Amino acid sequence: MCALLGLGLPLARAQVQAGPAGGALTQAVANRQAFTLPAPTLSALQLRDFAFGNRLFNTNWVVAPASADGFDGLGPTFNRNSCSGCHLRDGRGRPPIAGETTLDSMLVRMSIPGRAAHGEPKPVPGYGLQLNDRAIPGVRAEGAVQISYVEMPSNYADGEPYSLRRPQVEWLQANFGDLPDNLLISARVAPMVFGLGLLEAIPASDLRKRADPQDRDNDGISGRINRVYDVISGKTAIGRFGWKANVPSLEAQVVSAAQGDIGLTSVPIPVENCAPEQSACRAALSGGTPELDESFVRRLTFYNQVLAVPARRAPSDAQALHGEQLFARFQCASCHSPTQTTDDQHPLTLLHQQTFHPYTDLLLHDMGEALSDQRPDFKASGREWRTPPLWGLGLVKQVNDHELLLHDGRARGFAEAILWHGGEAEKSAEQFRSAPKSERDALLAFLRSL
Amino acid sequence: MRTSIKLWTALGIAISLPVAHGQPSTPSITASTLAFVGEGGEGGEAGGVLSSYQLDPFTPSTFKIDPQPVILSYITLVAKTYSAAYLSALTLQRAIDAMLENPNSATLARARRAWLAARPAYLQSEAFRYYEGPIDQAASATQQAGPEPRLNAWPLNEAVIDAVRGAPSSGLIHQLDIPISRASILRLDQAQDEADVTTGYHAIEFLLWGQDFNRDGPGTRPASDFALDGAVNSRRRTYLFELSRLLVDDLKTLNDAWRISDRQSYAARFSTLAPVEAIGRMLAGLAMLTAEELTSERLTVALDSGSQEDEHSCFSDNTHNDFKYDLRGVRNVYLGEYGSWRGTGLSALLRAHDAQLDRELLGLLSQAEKALDAIPQPFDQMLASPAGSPQREKAEVAVQALYALAAGFKRGGAALGILVIAPGV
Numbered sequence: 074m075c076a077l078l079g080l081g082l083p084l085a086r087a088q089v090q091a092g093p094a095g096g097a098l099t100q101a102v103a104n105r106q107a108f109t110l111p112a113p114t115l116s117a118l119q120l121r122d123f124a125f126g127n128r129l130f131n132t133n134w135v136v137a138p139a140s141a142d143g144f145d146g147l148g149p150t151f152n153r154n155s156c157s158g159c160h161l162r163d164g165r166g167r168p169p170i171a172g173e174t175t176l177d178s179m180l181v182r183m184s185i186p187g188r189a190a191h192g193e194p195k196p197v198p199g200y201g202l203q204l205n206d207r208a209i210p211g212v213r214a215e216g217a218v219q220i221s222y223v224e225m226p227s228n229y230a231d232g233e234p235y236s237l238r239r240p241q242v243e244w245l246q247a248n249f250g251d252l253p254d255n256l257l258i259s260a261r262v263a264p265m266v267f268g269l270g271l272l273e274a275i276p277a278s279d280l281r282k283r284a285d286p287q288d289r290d291n292d293g294i295s296g297r298i299n300r301v302y303d304v305i306s307g308k309t310a311i312g313r314f315g316w317k318a319n320v321p322s323l324e325a326q327v328v329s330a331a332q333g334d335i336g337l338t339s340v341p342i343p344v345e346n347c348a349p350e351q352s353a354c355r356a357a358l359s360g361g362t363p364e365l366d367e368s369f370v371r372r373l374t375f376y377n378q379v380l381a382v383p384a385r386r387a388p389s390d391a392q393a394l395h396g397e398q399l400f401a402r403f404q405c406a407s408c409h410s411p412t413q414t415t416d417d418q419h420p421l422t423l424l425h426q427q428t429f430h431p432y433t434d435l436l437l438h439d440m441g442e443a444l445s446d447q448r449p450d451f452k453a454s455g456r457e458w459r460t461p462p463l464w465g466l467g468l469v470k471q472v473n474d475h476e477l478l479l480h481d482g483r484a485r486g487f488a489e490a491i492l493w494h495g496g497e498a499e500k501s502a503e504q505f506r507s508a509p510k511s512e513r514d515a516l517l518a519f520l521r522s523l
Numbered sequence: 524m525r526t527s528i529k530l531w532t533a534l535g536i537a538i539s540l541p542v543a544h545g546q547p548s549t550p551s552i553t554a555s556t557l558a559f560v561g562e563g564g565e566g567g568e569a570g571g572v573l574s575s576y577q578l579d580p581f582t583p584s585t586f587k588i589d590p591q592p593v594i595l596s597y598i599t600l601v602a603k604t605y606s607a608a609y610l611s612a613l614t615l616q617r618a619i620d621a622m623l624e625n626p627n628s629a630t631l632a633r634a635r636r637a638w639l640a641a642r643p644a645y646l647q648s649e650a651f652r653y654y655e656g657p658i659d660q661a662a663s664a665t666q667q668a669g670p671e672p673r674l675n676a677w678p679l680n681e682a683v684i685d686a687v688r689g690a691p692s693s694g695l696i697h698q699l700d701i702p703i704s705r706a707s708i709l710r711l712d713q714a715q716d717e718a719d720v721t722t723g724y725h726a727i728e729f730l731l732w733g734q735d736f737n738r739d740g741p742g743t744r745p746a747s748d749f750a751l752d753g754a755v756n757s758r759r760r761t762y763l764f765e766l767s768r769l770l771v772d773d774l775k776t777l778n779d780a781w782r783i784s785d786r787q788s789y790a791a792r793f794s795t796l797a798p799v800e801a802i803g804r805m806l807a808g809l810a811m812l813t814a815e816e817l818t819s820e821r822l823t824v825a826l827d828s829g830s831q832e833d834e835h836s837c838f839s840d841n842t843h844n845d846f847k848y849d850l851r852g853v854r855n856v857y858l859g860e861y862g863s864w865r866g867t868g869l870s871a872l873l874r875a876h877d878a879q880l881d882r883e884l885l886g887l888l889s890q891a892e893k894a895l896d897a898i899p900q901p902f903d904q905m906l907a908s909p910a911g912s913p914q915r916e917k918a919e920v921a922v923q924a925l926y927a928l929a930a931g932f933k934r935g936g937a938a939l940g941i942l943v944i945a946p947g948v
Contacts, residue, residue, distance in 0.1 A: 102655070104655075104659060104660060104668040104669070105668040105672065106668070106672075110946075111815070111946040111947075112946065113944045113945060113946050114944075114946070115946040115947055116947065117814065117926040117929075117930070117947045117948070119946075119947075120814060120815065120819045120946045120947030121819055121823045121827070121922075121947075123819070123946070124815075124819035124820050124823055124824045125823070125824055125827045125828070127820075127824075128824045128827075128828060128833065131678075131716075131717050131718060133680065133716070133718065143828070143829075143830075144828075144830065155716065157716060157717050158715070158716055161715070161716065161717065162717060177715060471668075474714075
């Protein structure tokens, strides 16, 4: 996958983004609504479905039974009562900041070592695979955590100081029995959700081509495909979505998050998210069978497939262009692949034949011990994370009023996010750390322009 | 045959892309052949903030009549609209002050009437959205959003503001430890959830009417909620007072931005745009408001959910007027008029290029108006009726008429050499 990089500087030019970030699914809006817009190529009928999908995404689900017929069935245990609660304005979640005591747009995955029936992590007895820190009246939430940080001061090569903060998750409450000694946890923020249809439509053959699990090209970068259980087909499939690429499709993502995060059952996942030990949870009233009917799932999936990608700002800015070349020179682009294309196989024709710039290869990479969550997820090891897309990252501050990056929001801005990179990306991070300030600033200007 | 067209944005990006010539209504955008070709559009406008405006001809459009009167008429009608919105908001503020001074059913009724009277002008101004004009994009160098989300955001989770049925102490008004001020209200605005709307017309509407539990009428909040005694009442009074000021201030900003006599204003800059840019923005606003906001977000979502939560003015039962005056705003721009004032509209420009198409568009416009008028009121009763009911069928007819109108604006643009790229058209 990385053979091209041996060519040196001319390649840096070839890697410069040429064309709109999301192909024909680009919207040139840079305000607070930048992530919320429909692809401009929708038909009237599709726009109607998109608008209803948006409504569903923003729906605050209520406890069943309720007068809001069709929109009840929250919980019994849950994380937030709406999709947009975590993915606010289709944007990015964050850990609590000063004064906040609850996880409002992130969650904690949990498991014990080993694999369950479909190769997925093994649920924690009494709890399951995810801490549901909220519950409907009459049902106990599973528990509560708080996150604290340890500062780790260091310097750039030129002496300028910086500090990284290492998060520590502490349990405040565990309401269904003692947590096992071999408990594995992973705190994760909600990712942005635009442009996902394009990622879904990247041909599997392209992912396989880029993958290099044995590092045959000796560039120090592997790139592995996660193979995961698909709740829709019941088979093993290529993982594309989630911080560990543990979900194969947007439909699977919708029904999994609906059940795991909000407590809504669907045809593919007809059971509530209640561990066998949680009797009140199991006895609570249902909001229907299923709570999220097939037409809702279809439109929520469609919504996530066609949310437009925000256009890049100031692409002709000299500093950002310089940064874009450095991005290639530092080999950031080896994993954060600037350009992807789709073929004509996806069921949605408006996703066909697009060239776009997500800055991801959708593959798993070893990111080193400092970023490891020690928690395997299907084929992904604790140290491995899926390359997250970088498009729109420069607008997170505008849309979500923060700039907390990486899977658990530990990085306060782009520079810290880069400096955390280890494992296969350690050389790239070191090049950034040792680069002169003008180059570091240029790279950050490039990222802010995305 | 494929021809190259340019797609301009306000950030200084011009993108050239091939489209199948002669099929402007279904542009085939092949992104793989897209390439930035350098400076274009109006680089640097709005402090370098990108525009949502996405249209341009593949060859410089040659208008058959002078487009300047159309552009100047537009600036005039926008200014008149925002001026009316501002002045009617001032009247609302005075009525609210009078009610707060002497809260009783008569003063509350007058405040409600003032709110209803303040809506038409603002709704007509919604045709000036969607091209990063002052309503969507502040003119400062920083990437700050315009005041739209503060003015007319909805749906609104009213429990963030005040008590609701079943939650008698919810909302900022009952959080006695947080002083109520413009700053504390804005801090909560859409901070945790898009529906956590704390400001604007609909928040004021909720405070004046309260929740609507009546099948045959709007909400019935008692004037005693604003009585001069009690900590909670006092906070509710302050809340309403602050909202009315914020509304007026934001509308004054818009009013000022469209005063062409001020050479620094957005209106002055708009008047010097390349005509095709200005005309493109006008058309983009019409297509977007009609297809996306009015038809999809406000009409079909409510039809598809059947929920009163999706009714635009659900507390006051004024939703039918929201639709009516949004579409009036569309008419204003197409014909170049506001109230009794008459200028030169897009219609005249299009007539010079394709008289038949202009007639068609005028027909689509009146069909849409008639179809909206025919939706039975109150809107929430229609929503509560079962699928396939005659009331709902009427609403579906309106949906089709509105989508047809939006698509018509795209065809109108094509006849002028302008590619309107908007979802749903």
